[in-house]
Amino acid sequence: MRFLSVGDRKASALVNRQWYEASLDPALQTNTVFHLLTPFTSGSTVQKFGLRKSPNLILNDMDGSSRSKEVVKKACQHLGQHLQSLSLKGSDITEGTFMVIIPHCCNLRKLDLSLCNSLFLSGNLLRKPNDFQAAEKSLVNVRELNLGSLRHLSDCVFNRLVTAMPNVEKLSLSGCTISYEFSPYDKESKTRASTSVLTFVNIKAFLEKQGKKLTSLNLSKTGLPGSSLRELAAVPGITIRELNIAGNRDVDDDDILALVKQQNGLTSLDVAMCGELTSQTVLHIQTYVPQMPYLNFSKFRELVCLRLNMCTGVTDQSLVAIATNVPSLEELSISQCHQVTDDGVTKVVKRLQRLTFLDISCNDKLTNCTLASISQYCHCLQKLDVSLCSQMSHDALDKLQCHLPHLVSLQSRLV
Known part of the structure; x- marks a missing residue:
């Protein structure tokens, strides 16, 4: 089968069941993903998973029924040793079912527990010594952990999870309820792990311990105040790259300035919907470059992704400063930056000719002149979003597509 083209392989798979199963050999298909709706999956279907050896498994709509539990157990038995990515996102999974799954997944590198609120409701996850030891043995290779949008995540449960996964490099707490306050009357409140809420003090303690390994941190939509961002940036030994x-609206220009002073190895920074940010975020840094070497933009030459969606204070001047000082950018998003004009975008794309992704949607001041500039300079562009840019025309978009051979995605709902 490996000598056949993809088309011939698909045709041969229709001959009979044996040919079909041969076409599914893992040597012929890589990076496959199994997406199971557990209430509707039969046990006989699951038993065939062992032949596929898929490294990715997504389990949706899991409930507490014995049927779901049995399907999940069989899926992990047949796929467990091959699994590198497991997503339980949004499932009503119980602690018992979770502990049935985990011992079979000894090679996991990515675990998604986002929106699994029922799993964290009791606060007893991995509390039993036997459960913790089983998880610690199976999850030691996990590099990416998603705990996003969990209402009941506490310090104690968080500490048990990250202790069982000591090699985590990417952590997401997006949308989690985090407490940034502590009681001034309780002297132990800064050192004692809470059993009911997740606190920033505890997260900071984790970063102090894990900082050298952690490269990516997602704290979007957590109500992060600027003072806490400064504390995070100043943690000794931490070297975050992403x-x-x-969505943290209290973060302002000075907070970002304090961040980049400490974390000059950043390659990706997402500040979308941080409404307090203005052009000063860029201009302050540019102004102090000669006097403060820690702010030298040469240290940010590896930044490839920047998102400034809904940062209404961003102007043409600040965009040009970004493009001039960070020529390595490959992805730029400035949706709903209403002060940006054709002149600003033209100067930006002229300097950032490596762009593969550009989002300029919902900007009423942008016209066909912007599209002409993109056609002229952005020859590497693969994805473009110009939705709701009311001053652009369909004819200009047609001409743009003729000049961009690598463009595979164009979002262009103009009205």
């Missing part, structure tokens, strides 16, 4: 603080 940081997402989108």
